[in-house]
Amino acid sequence: MIAEPSNSHRSAFMAEVIESAPGGERIVHCLQCGSCGGSCPSGADMDYTPRTVFAMIAADQRDRVLRSNTMWCCVSCYFCTTRCPQNIPITEVMYALKRISIAEGIAKEGDGPALARTFTGMVEKYGRSFEFGLASTYYFFHKPGSMFKMGPMGLSMLSRGRLSLIPKRIRQIDQLQSIIKKAKELGGTS
Amino acid sequence: MKYAYYPGCSLESGSAAYDVSVRSVMESLGFQLDEVDDWNCCGATEYFTQHELVALSVIARNLALVDKQYEQLVAPCAACFLNLKKTDKLMAEDRSLRDHVNEALGAGGLSYKPGTVRVRHLLEVLYSDVGETALRQRTKRSLAGLRIAPYYGCQVVRPLNGLDNTEYPMKMDELFTWLGAEVVDYPVKAHCCGGHMTQISESQAFELIRRLLQSAQDYKADVIVCICPMCQLNLDAYQSRVNSEFNQNFRLPVLFLTQLVGIALGLDWKKLGIGKEIVSAEPILREKLEQASAATAG
Numbered sequence: 001m002i003a004e005p006s007n008s009h010r011s012a013f014m015a016e017v018i019e020s021a022p023g024g025e026r027i028v029h030c031l032q033c034g035s036c037g038g039s040c041p042s043g044a045d046m047d048y049t050p051r052t053v054f055a056m057i058a059a060d061q062r063d064r065v066l067r068s069n070t071m072w073c074c075v076s077c078y079f080c081t082t083r084c085p086q087n088i089p090i091t092e093v094m095y096a097l098k099r100i101s102i103a104e105g106i107a108k109e110g111d112g113p114a115l116a117r118t119f120t121g122m123v124e125k126y127g128r129s130f131e132f133g134l135a136s137t138y139y140f141f142h143k144p145g146s147m148f149k150m151g152p153m154g155l156s157m158l159s160r161g162r163l164s165l166i167p168k169r170i171r172q173i174d175q176l177q178s179i180i181k182k183a184k185e186l187g188g189t190s
Numbered sequence: 191m192k193y194a195y196y197p198g199c200s201l202e203s204g205s206a207a208y209d210v211s212v213r214s215v216m217e218s219l220g221f222q223l224d225e226v227d228d229w230n231c232c233g234a235t236e237y238f239t240q241h242e243l244v245a246l247s248v249i250a251r252n253l254a255l256v257d258k259q260y261e262q263l264v265a266p267c268a269a270c271f272l273n274l275k276k277t278d279k280l281m282a283e284d285r286s287l288r289d290h291v292n293e294a295l296g297a298g299g300l301s302y303k304p305g306t307v308r309v310r311h312l313l314e315v316l317y318s319d320v321g322e323t324a325l326r327q328r329t330k331r332s333l334a335g336l337r338i339a340p341y342y343g344c345q346v347v348r349p350l351n352g353l354d355n356t357e358y359p360m361k362m363d364e365l366f367t368w369l370g371a372e373v374v375d376y377p378v379k380a381h382c383c384g385g386h387m388t389q390i391s392e393s394q395a396f397e398l399i400r401r402l403l404q405s406a407q408d409y410k411a412d413v414i415v416c417i418c419p420m421c422q423l424n425l426d427a428y429q430s431r432v433n434s435e436f437n438q439n440f441r442l443p444v445l446f447l448t449q450l451v452g453i454a455l456g457l458d459w460k461k462l463g464i465g466k467e468i469v470s471a472e473p474i475l476r477e478k479l480e481q482a483s484a485a486t487a488g
Contacts, residue, residue: 022242022280022287041382045394073394076235077382078348082356091349098239111390112239119236123248127230129199138389146392153427153468157204160466164203171228175298176251182297183247186290 011060021096023089030054036080042073071097072112114142127170192222194260198270199231200419207463211448212266214461232273247294249277254300256307266312268345268418275309311346313417317361325368330456332370335482339374339411343421344382369454376409383424399432403440412474414444426468443471
């Protein structure tokens, strides 16, 4: 029989991460092999690679993990997930860390959270993404210095009919908004 | 054969060439695509970053809207495909999650039973349902002479193993050999384009884009072919920024899978959205394909 690691060895933060990520219970099996960091296209930009983050989670270093840039460098390419010899859904764990750091207010100033909020704000208003509105709002409020660099690209996109200046609203936006409201009330997923 | 069709937001504007070419190609092959009525955005990666149950409920609304007469739902966008398929899978595996998603959907008078709809990526449909025999038979203008670098990106081949090899996918490679093209075997065909990092951290994203363009150029590709709107946007629209950043002179046209399939089927280039790309593909397409026709005629 294969014994499961006992709960008493789990740090409080590990339990929190497991609770927040689908399949997250696999993190107790991390071998510290480093396949994840070695596979990651953003590994070099991270404060800590995923392997280190898993060790820090086990050591209950909640604050250091949540203040790191690691999960915000994740591009959701799933190389780590498909290569992990222990089948840890690493990308899902990165999403869970993003959610916890936003919920705690730690990540509120970053570009990643700002893009996510601006994007979903458009979806909640129109039901569809609105690229022009997203780009103009996000750059205006969060990256004003980069706006002039984006201008020529925006014009190229516009001249080829690839940039719509008017948002498209779905018919039953009320229905979508009710679903979102209810899902927010229900909170966690487990 | 008919399918429910989920174009996704990118195909309405930034990647309109993908949408118009998907519709033209499938119609000419006799496969019916019917757009899901009043579909909403899948949320890409941005809801999962904030709230998982909202992410899944927003996606599940689309699955619930698929009319009962359709057993399969086709998505050409990598992120939409992954989100739709992942939601169906998570709802099937986790009863409590399923109940929560359905409670949220219930607030809008909807519900979804996992497994009701089979989510397919367009590449699978072309490769398996249309298939080699039909594609070879229907080829009116061989792509011989054109060196194609198939670019798979991340979210179609990972993490939902089973569609193709996660490290070294081959379906697009094979498909283009059926159409007569010379397929470039380059090592980064399933590496990452940077995704939304072009908006968050340019230095991180531009290096990933540079690696892809460099590899495709080293292997002498005439054109890169994508199956994801984000990949196409990053490689095409950011190409000049990457050139300035790294003092390079890449001029690699980046097209969608169905644009080149459509050319091989002899469809009107205007109906395939050729010309909407920022780095123009027409000169190299005309040069290579006309050389090949002349050689065949000669």
